Amino acid sequence: MASATLTLLSPLFPNSLNSSLKLRISTVPRNGSSTLMQENLKLDEKVSLRREVLKGLAMLPLLVLGAAPVSEAREVEVGSYLPPSPTDPSFVVFKASPKDTPALRAGNVQPYQFLIPPSWKQSRVANILSGNYCQPKCAEPWVEVKFEDEKQGKVQVVASPLIRLTNKPNASIEEIGSPEKVIASLGPFVTGNSYDPDELLETSVEKRGEQTYYKYVLETPFALTGSHNLAKATAKGSTVVLFVASATDKQWPTSQKTLKAMLDSFEV
Numbered sequence: 342m343a344s345a346t347l348t349l350l351s352p353l354f355p356n357s358l359n360s361s362l363k364l365r366i367s368t369v370p371r372n373g374s375s376t377l378m379q380e381n382l383k384l385d386e387k388v389s390l391r392r393e394v395l396k397g398l399a400m401l402p403l404l405v406l407g408a409a410p411v412s413e414a415r416e417v418e419v420g421s422y423l424p425p426s427p428t429d430p431s432f433v434v435f436k437a438s439p440k441d442t443p444a445l446r447a448g449n450v451q452p453y454q455f456l457i458p459p460s461w462k463q464s465r466v467a468n469i470l471s472g473n474y475c476q477p478k479c480a481e482p483w484v485e486v487k488f489e490d491e492k493q494g495k496v497q498v499v500a501s502p503l504i505r506l507t508n509k510p511n512a513s514i515e516e517i518g519s520p521e522k523v524i525a526s527l528g529p530f531v532t533g534n535s536y537d538p539d540e541l542l543e544t545s546v547e548k549r550g551e552q553t554y555y556k557y558v559l560e561t562p563f564a565l566t567g568s569h570n571l572a573k574a575t576a577k578g579s580t581v582v583l584f585v586a587s588a589t590d591k592q593w594p595t596s597q598k599t600l601k602a603m604l605d606s607f608e609v
Contacts, residue, residue, distance in 0.1 A: 419488065420459020432456035432602070435488075437498075442466075442485045444580075447477035450485065450500050451577045455584065456606035458599060461490045472500070480505070482530050485582075493596035494567060494588035496603055499530045501581045513553060514576040520544040520555040523574055523581075531557075531572045531585050533565030540564075549608055552577065556604070569593045571604045582609050 423433035436454040437445055444450040464487040468474065472483030482501035489495035503510075506526050507517045517523055521544065528536025543558040557572040564570060567587035574583045584607040586600040 416462055416465070418459060419457055419461050419463060423457070423459070425459075426456050429456065429602075431458070432606075433459050435486075437486065443471055443473040443476045444479075444483065444485060444500055449477045449479075450580050450582065451609050453485075453498065453582060453584075453607065453609045455496075455608070456603055457488055457496070458490065458493070461488045461493070463488050464495075478502075482527070482583075492592065494586065494592045494600055496584065496586045496600070499527070499583040499585060501527060501530070501583065503576060503579045503581055506576075506581060511578060512576060514555055514574060514581070515553055517576060517581070520546065520557070523555055524557055524572070527572075527574060527581070527583050528559075530583060531559065531564070531566065531570050532561045534563070547573075552609060554608075567592070569597070571600055573604050573607050575609055577609050 419435065420433050423435055426432040426434050433456070434454060435457050437450075437452050439446045442450070445452065466484045466487055470484045472479045475481075475483075479502055482499050482505070485498040485500050487495065487497040503512060503517075506523070509516055514523065521538070521541070524531070524541060524544075525536065525538070528540075532540075540559050540561045541557060542560055545556045547554040547556055552575055554573050554575045557570075557574075559570040559572065560568065561570050562568050564587070566585065567589045569588045569590070569592075571586040572583060574581060576582075584604060586604050588596050588600060
């Protein structure tokens with residue numbers, strides 16, 4: 342009988358730690374050929390220990406993915422958990438609370454609310470867009486919440502640090518400037534890419550108690566959000582809050598009335 346020992350070095354661990362894999366092969370002649378009789382695998386105890394460590398490390402991504410989400414977004418119809426509107430039964434009411442966004446938890450945005458059709462669904466906001474990484478002192482605008490319906494369009498609430506538009510603390514929207522000046526700064530966050538003043542079709546000013554809102558109608562053929570956009574902006578505390586309702590050419594004819602009702606209902 343002939344025997345041979347083959348040593349395989351693991352690429353994961355240095356040879357100085359005796360982490361080799363030893364394979365012993367014994368053969369006996371049979372009908373003029375060699376037949377494999379025995380394979381004996383021996384792993385060093387340190388290799389076994391390291392294997393267990395690696396198994397533990399492999400579980401870390403699962404633990405991370407299982408962490409609590411940035412927002413309480415639920416990908417089910419909002420009518421299943423939001424209360425109906427007391428003024429219009431064809432809508433439900435979304436009232437943002439600290440559990441919904443990082444900025445509300447940090448006290449960086451005042452609570453807001455708006456009406457929404459019960460068939461719509463809330464979309465998750467990517468962590469990098471939510472402002473979670475920079476609260477409470479974000480330098481750039483972030484997305485608060487998003488809702489959408491594949492047949493009607495989508496809405497989102499965008500918040501911007503007040504200092505990005507003015508150096509005056511706690512300035513009102515009127516103190517920041519005219520409706521045209523405000524949309525020139527926030528337009529790219531309406532369209533998702535760029536803003537052209539020629540895309541602005543209509544502006545108006547709305548008063549609700551002491552709060553003033555600027556309202557906009559835009560036709561944006563090159564926008565990522567959709568070729569039709571409605572927007573409403575106001576300033577409160579250290580933040581400018583922007584509500585955006587968007588639709589494609591296909592969605593707009595049947596959804597514009599719904600989107601305008603949602604826009605009108607938005608308040609901070």
